[in-house]
Amino acid sequence: MLKIAGLSSGYGRVSVLEGIDLEVDNQEIVVILGPNGAGKTTLLNSISGVARATTGSILFDGKDITGAKPEQVVRMGLVHCPEGRRIFQRLTVEENLVAAHIGRAGKSFEALRSDVFDLFPVLKERRNGMASRMSGGQQQMLAIGRALMAEPKLLMLDEPSLGLAPKIIHQIFRIILDLSQTGISILLVEQNVQLALECGDYAYLLNTGRVRVHGPAQEIAQHSALSDHYLGSATEEVLHV
Template identity: 80%
Template sequence: MTSTRSNPLLRIDGLSSGYGRIGVLHDVSVAVHPNEIVVILGPNGAGKTTLLNSISGVARASAGTITFDGEDITGARPESVVRKGLAHCPEGRQIFQRLSVEENLVAAHIGRGTKSFEALREDAFTLFPILKERRNSSASRMSGGQQQMLAIARALMAEPKLLMLDEPSLGLAPKIVHQIFRIILDLSQTGIAILLVEQNVQLALECGDHAYLLNTGRVKLAGNAQEIASHSALGDLYLGHVTEDSLHV
């Protein structure tokens, strides 16, 4: 995957955030440029999900700024963030289990952009043919891989400029994981920037342009994805055995 380094679509500067009095992120800075896949890596509890929640307005920033498409969205409500063109596909899929595929897509359509619901639905069905086959099926009766496809399709109903994916491979069979990553690459070719949180380090770095490694709520490593993949300290940084606050490649 290649990208053009222009002005960032998403820029996070010195972000500290958490939940109530519990601080999770500390002085985190991240940038996502147009047409780019940026990968967020780190062990469990590193703050990866909190980073996405802070961007989408679920977690509140105590310091720093979040700028999206040239506008300060720090502290904006989730519904406002979505309408600006930033979609969040959360960990665990969180689709409406009792609704059908079609009803899930209807519920996610907000009419933000220029396409009609029908056009967006057909785009989703082209990307995920199985969803068209099962459009009237209850989401609860679908496999884990199909539910993940539905979760991504639902996020795309907002016509996002930037799509945030939190652990899209979680709990899926290896064959389905590779299929999901192929779809992520296909999406990036359509002009959607992607911020990807992922535990499958090898696949994530293979498809990403740039990457950040979080540990204990801080950025420990940042740079080109391929260079990070070959960084001699990657394993130690991932496990927290290197104490420097930030290493750049």
Template identity: 60%
Template sequence: MEQLRNSTSSESLLKVGGLQAGYGHTQVLFGIDLEVKAGEIVTIIGANGAGKTTTLRSISGLTRIYGGTLTFKGRSIKGIAPEEVTRLGLAHCPEGRQILQRLTVEENLIAGYLPERGQSFDAIRSDVFAMFPVLKERRNSLASRMSGGQQQMLAIGRSLMASPELLMLDEPSLGLAPKLINQIFEIIISLSNAGISLIVVEQNASVALEIADYAYVFDAGRCSAEGGARNVLNDPGLKEAYLGA
């Protein structure tokens, strides 16, 4: 099943073409094509080991690229350092809530701030605190003493301190209670409404497809299907394979 976008709907923010990547001599991706248009929520779904996380890591400059193209805002980002990718406006919130456990909430936010992005620290922090009031309440608490849900909020908040135009979230609901999962996805919608484009890698496929504009289905390092998220959600074959229907 494939339903392509209207190519004139909005400008392309990120384009991935024929991406081949992996780790050392182990190739994981075998020709991934992917696009994110400005203002979109794009989700990537698929089984464990399908290449979802490796795709995000490749975009961020964290894997070995064997071939293909990576373009962000019309500029090639293939082979550039991860910190430079972030400076360009592309932030990556990795799987596993990789926050700085021995630092406070405030110190984690400071660590995520990039003055090169042209926004004041106080203004961005104010926006993060407005979105995550618990971070303001616990700004002086050690990150290690926060709950799993609070740590996930901190991980997202720290990524937002870089003033991204595109935010990549890898398994944001992993290990969270259902109530917190709903809260995290409400936050994702709020980020989109605030003008941030998003790529969401998520095993909770049905919830991700409910909020996304466009979806890619990965299988064994390749894209096996793509289309409007609602169409993917309602596709009988994909439902059976990935949504437990």
């Protein structure tokens, strides 16, 4: 589904990522972990076309999308749900979904909206309410729902649990698992390491712009390198477990 080879990227003259190799298979949940400043968000921005690659390649569904514009990427079915929700606060729930519908060949707006409302009943209840008046958890549901309006083959989620209560966090992770079961591949950047590794199939640990450790999620959860990189005592060696 997604294959990244030797990717280096950043913003202007500032280099953030160096030599990233990463893969996501069909219906797989791949988790990206790492301390603050590791380059996790830049990685998603590079895939979605917000940050430009300086070297390396990005293949999605067999097509080279290196250097593609964000609107081209999303129309191919690679959809980015960014950190901080970034919904349209002054629009209603319904209007947010309308704004996200890109009108390509596929399901109608009504069918996609119905799917979102089935997944998030609270959004149907509040469809005519202002997005700014919803709770943080409801706004995160709207952000994911809005991303689903683009019919993703691969959904990239950046810190979906950020700032949410524990009960809502578990609900969001259940939804992520449900989405995977419908055939959507997931690339997940997440600060809640334990929950991310519990639901993920494969994991990559980034630090200072490079992949330091990667392997099956359950094996990464038991690896000493996980705490080493978060606590700052890791070596520069790349580990494949």
